[in-house]
Amino acid sequence: MKFALEFDHVTKEYRSFFGRRFRALDGFSLQVYPTEIFGFLGPNGAGKTTAIHLAMGFMRPTSGSGRLLGEPFGHAITRRRVGFLPENLGLYPRPAEQLIRFYGALNGMKSSDLKSRAGEVLEMVGLEDHARRNVSRFSRGMQQRVGLAQALVSDPELLILDEPTSALDPVARVGVRELLMRARTQGKTIFLSSHLLSEIELLCDRVAVLHRGRLVRLGRTDELLESYERTEIAARGISPNGISKAIVPDRSSWNFDPDGMVRIAVPRDQQRATISRIWEAGGEVISVLPQRRSLEEIFLEVTSGADSAASGGIQ
C-alpha cells in the first residue's frame, strides 16, 4: 500500500559544537494512510517537530529513511502536493493576499489562478475582510490563519500541520476544526501535531504518542480511548486490609469514603473478576459505573509510564 507519509526506523541525532550528541528520534517508524486525520502527540522535546522537519526535507535523518506521498523525504516536486504549517510561523510583512500569492507562486501556480485562489483560501480561514492588510499588524491568531491559508493555497493532498490551533481563540479553533473535517471529506490526508488533546480526540482517526524520540502508543483514537476505559466499583463491608490483600493490591486504585464505602477503579476487562473477589471477601457491591477517560488522561498515563519504565531501565 502506498502511504501518505512513512517513517522507516528513522533516527535523528543533533550534535553540539563540542561533539555532544542528543538523540531527538530513535528508530522511529510510522505509517499514515491516505485520507485519514492523524494525530501526532507528545510532550515538549518528544521529537514531533524533528519528525515533521525530516518529512519536509528540512533536515536529513542520521539513519533510516522515509517517504512523503511515495517519494523519499526532500523530493522538491512532491512538496507541491503538500501543505505545511510550521510551529511559530514567520511571515514576510506584506498584505495577506499578496503573501498568499507569493507562496502559491513558489509552488509554480499561475498568476491568473492565484488571484482567485488567494481570495478563496483567505475566505476559508475567515480573513477575507483583511486581505489587503499587512500581516505584520495581525494578531498571532490571525497570522496563524494566514499560515493555514498558505498551506492550503495549492490545494494539497497532504496537510502537515504543526500546532495549527495553538494561538487561536475557541471560535477560530472550531472554524479550523470544521475546515479540517471538510478537507478530509475532500479526500485529503491530514497529519496533525498538537498539544490540544481535546482537538485531537475530536478530529483524529488515529493517534500516535511520541516520547523521548520513541513511539510509545499508536492506534485508532476510539480504540485507544476504549482500551483505557475503566470501571468504578463502589462497595461496602470490606476492610482496607481485605481490599489490598484479596481484591486490588494497587493502593492508588481505591479509596475509602468517610462513610466506609470503598471506591475501586479497575480496567474494564477486570470488572467481573473484581466484583467476584469483593463478594468472596464478604463485601457488598453498591454500584458499578463505567468511566470514560479523556485522551489527556491517557496521554499523561502513557508518557509518565514511559518515564518510569525508562528510569527503571525497562526500555
Added chain:
Amino acid sequence: MKPILVIAINFVREQRWPILVMLLYVLLLAFLGLTTGAARQRDDLLFVFKQVAVYVVAFSVFFGSAAIFNDRRSRRILSVLSKSIGRQDYLSGLILGITLASAIYSIALGVTGTWTLGEAGFPVRQVWFLMICLLAACMLCGSVALMFSTFLNPFLAAGATAALMVLPFVVSRISGNEMWMWVIPVDYFAAALEKSSFAVPDTGSWKAIFLALGETMVFWFLAAKIFSYMDIAVSVE
C-alpha cells in the same frame, strides 16, 4: 524559473531600505555634480564616483552573508522551503536577488556618472563598462558570501568572503606577479576602477567579466552542494 524570480524579487523587496540608503550615496554624487561644476572639479568627482561604486561591492557581501541567516532566524525559510523548490533554486533566487539589488544601484550610478562625468569629458561608454565590472564583482562577492553563510554565521561569512577576495591581491603583491589578480577577479575590477582616469579611461577587460560570471556559477554550485547537506531548522525542542 518562476519560483527563482519570485524569491529574487522578494529578496529585493525585503532589502528595500538598505537599497534606498545606498541610492542616497548616488544622489550625493549627483548633488556634487550639480553644485560643484563637473568640468572644474572633475578629478574630485571621479574620485567620489569610484568611492561610491565600491560601496555596493561591500553591500553585496553583507547581503549574501546575511540572506539565509535572516530567513532562518525569522523562521520564514520553513514556509518557503516547504514549497516545491529545491535548495539550489532557493540559493539561485538569493543570488539573483543580490544581483538585482546591485543592478539597481549600478544603473543609478551609471546614469548619474553619464550625466556628471560625461559632462566633464569622461567617456560614457567606459562609465557603463565599469558598471558592468561592478555588477560582475557584486555577483561574485554575493555568491561567495552566500556559500560561506551556508555553514558560518553572517559575521564570519562576511569576514571569510573579504579574506578570500583580498587573498589574490596580497599574493600578487608578495610574488610581484599580477596574474594572481585574475584568480578571483574582484581585485582586478578594483584595480581597473582605481586606474581609470580622465587621461587613461579605458581600463578593465571583458575576459575578467566572463571569468567572474563563471566563478559565480562555481561558487553557486559549491553553495548548493554544501547547503543540501545542512539541516535547515535548528532544534527547537
